[in-house]
Amino acid sequence: MMAMRGSLLVVAVATAVVATVGAGGGAAGHVRPTGSVGSAGHVRPAGDLGPAEQVGPEADVAHHGHLSYWDGRLDVVLLSENRGPSALDDTTVRLTFSVPLAAGHDLPDGCVWGGEREVLCSTGPLRVDGTRHETALALRTAGAPQELTARVATAWNGGATDRNPADNDHRVLVLATGDPYVF
8 A cells, every 4th residue: 555655656746747847847837847756756856867857958057255244244245157058047046144134224136035034136147158247245134143154055047957056055154253254
């Protein structure tokens, strides 16, 4: 009985993936899958897919930059780039902080609040030629803790396969010294 339920789950998940792709997986309101279902019903990450199994184009998004923090003020300079092989129309980077951010200040164009500890920013088009998109944020924390942790990661890349996700997912401990902490 348990084996039958497991088999039904694999079939149901595979059917959902095929239905999503067949229904225009890239259209508004649809999410393209970024992995595949293996024989035991486990989803493999997109980086583990063979060339014939890839759903979207292949790109290598990278985020680097630095954070400075002192007296409740948090400055972020973020450089996003695409190391190829396919250009991307847009990506979204998520910056998440271990402490709440102060409300009431504006974000640059292309950025939105994702909650009291999160900011999401569009990078715009990322060509393959090494052109970088710069995002600069001047934030304030709620209070003035002596340290915070920041996570910088790609939230969305247009469904592209990224075989090197380590260069777009960083965790940085930032002390309230005013020094730039590079990632």
